[in-house]
Amino acid sequence: MMDKMEIFLKSVAAFYIFYLLIYASYLFLSVATGAFRLYQRERMLRIKNELKHEFYFPVSILVPAYNEEVTIFESVSSLLELDYRLYEVIVVDDGSKDRTSRVLIDSFQMKQVNRPIRQTIACQEAEAVYETKVGQISLTLIRKKNGGKGDALNMGINASQYPYFICIDADSLLQADSLERIVQPVMEDDSVVAVGGMVCIAQCIQKKEKKTEYHLPWNLLLGMQVMEYERSFLASRILMDGFNGNLIISGAFGLFKKEIVVAVGGYDSRTLGEDMELVMKMHTFCRSNHIRYSIRYEPGAVCWSQAPGSLNDLRKQRRRWHLGLFQSLAKYKYMFMNPHFGWTGCVSYFYYLMYELLSPFVELFGLFVTILAGITGYLNIPFMVGFYVLYVSYGAILTITAFFQQIYTQGMTVTRFDMIKAVLLCFVENIFFHFFLTFVRSTAFVGYRRNKLQWGQIKREKYQQQT
Numbered sequence: 001m002m003d004k005m006e007i008f009l010k011s012v013a014a015f016y017i018f019y020l021l022i023y024a025s026y027l028f029l030s031v032a033t034g035a036f037r038l039y040q041r042e043r044m045l046r047i048k049n050e051l052k053h054e055f056y057f058p059v060s061i062l063v064p065a066y067n068e069e070v071t072i073f074e075s076v077s078s079l080l081e082l083d084y085r086l087y088e089v090i091v092v093d094d095g096s097k098d099r100t101s102r103v104l105i106d107s108f109q110m111k112q113v114n115r116p117i118r119q120t121i122a123c124q125e126a127e128a129v130y131e132t133k134v135g136q137i138s139l140t141l142i143r144k145k146n147g148g149k150g151d152a153l154n155m156g157i158n159a160s161q162y163p164y165f166i167c168i169d170a171d172s173l174l175q176a177d178s179l180e181r182i183v184q185p186v187m188e189d190d191s192v193v194a195v196g197g198m199v200c201i202a203q204c205i206q207k208k209e210k211k212t213e214y215h216l217p218w219n220l221l222l223g224m225q226v227m228e229y230e231r232s233f234l235a236s237r238i239l240m241d242g243f244n245g246n247l248i249i250s251g252a253f254g255l256f257k258k259e260i261v262v263a264v265g266g267y268d269s270r271t272l273g274e275d276m277e278l279v280m281k282m283h284t285f286c287r288s289n290h291i292r293y294s295i296r297y298e299p300g301a302v303c304w305s306q307a308p309g310s311l312n313d314l315r316k317q318r319r320r321w322h323l324g325l326f327q328s329l330a331k332y333k334y335m336f337m338n339p340h341f342g343w344t345g346c347v348s349y350f351y352y353l354m355y356e357l358l359s360p361f362v363e364l365f366g367l368f369v370t371i372l373a374g375i376t377g378y379l380n381i382p383f384m385v386g387f388y389v390l391y392v393s394y395g396a397i398l399t400i401t402a403f404f405q406q407i408y409t410q411g412m413t414v415t416r417f418d419m420i421k422a423v424l425l426c427f428v429e430n431i432f433f434h435f436f437l438t439f440v441r442s443t444a445f446v447g448y449r450r451n452k453l454q455w456g457q458i459k460r461e462k463y464q465q466q467t
Helices: 004-046 072-079 100-107 149-159 178-182 184-188 220-234 236-241 258-263 274-288 311-331 339-357 359-376 381-409 416-442
Strands: 059-065 087-094 111-113 126-134 137-144 164-168 172-174 192-201 205-208 211-214 253-257 294-305
Touching: 004 220, 004 236, 004 339, 004 359, 004 381, 059 072, 059 149, 072 087, 072 100, 072 172, 087 100, 087 149, 100 126, 100 137, 137 149, 149 164, 149 258, 149 274, 164 258, 178 184, 178 192, 178 253, 178 294, 184 192, 184 294, 192 220, 192 274, 220 236, 220 311, 220 381, 220 416, 236 294, 236 339, 253 258, 253 294, 258 274, 274 294, 274 311, 274 339, 294 381, 311 339, 311 416, 339 359, 359 416, 381 416
Parallel strands: 059 087, 059 164, 087 137, 192 294
Antiparallel strands: 111 126, 126 137, 164 253, 172 294, 192 253, 205 211
């Protein structure tokens, strides 16, 4: 007859097998769905069966910036060279302590103007407004008191003149056709209220003369983030897009319908996850008011964003992301398994709760039980090692599938050496990088009350050093 310890350990083992089986099935389904949809999209483009149009609707591009003097010129310059006819660029300096504003003022010969900004959405007051014209594009710089990223975006929304706006990080670069691609879902369906774009690691691109080349970075930490980004953006976001279930649009690159954003009160400046909080708030608002809506994901609209190059910067970034996830899920907890929200509440919320927010604690508990089993002599080492090797291999195969699918659909070329690096990085990412992130996310709540509203700056590098 089994003793209590054996029953406990077998129950825990059954839970973990069930837990991982659901995750593995979801991951396989999402990667397979993402790969198939991207293949279909690429095929349609090849036979010219795509949306063609001769008209454009105007878009405002909002760039919140805090201590971004290193990258702000290159970022804004890239925004002024997009293949699009009608848009404006608004940079909001959220109380920077460096030369962020001065770099823009001097580089683009901007002039201070007396322009009142109506606060449709509450935010900190503007201290100064500068304007200029670059070709046919209006460039505006607003300096304001520090209020956080959400507050800076609210100021940008108040100052914007067009019905749709795009938010983009100040360290990011857009591909020339990204603006045209991210608006296509709106042109296909006027019920679309938000569209997320594909975010890639900027340290992968290098410019030689007039040609842009793609190379995996030598920095091992950056390389592992490349693999993680490719799997994340190809997998769950495309799958959730199929049932209008995306709960997050990356703050690095997203398009929004201003009318709806203003109606929900804009970004919440009291949260670290203002991007996810806004999307969940839009889901709630539209469903509660019986508004036909759709929140889409467009993988063809690519944004290149700088990733942390050091463990300390990565720790600060992922801590902020995890706390933002917690704040959003806690605020909209009524969505969980609520029939009113359909698949969004039953699948999307469940996934982010169980496999994003709680997963580090589930893994730590599993580690504790494994140690306990080893001490009490119940640990089946061959089975445990075999199961772990199978799990890592499975994850690596799905990751490498996502990576090469993205390379193919973006029309990029990689060297054989980069292919070998990608395969090796997939295994390294699943073994080492994953455990580091588990530690960071499980300790994210340490000092939460004291630091819950900080931007969490990471070190930037000038794009000339990479491009």
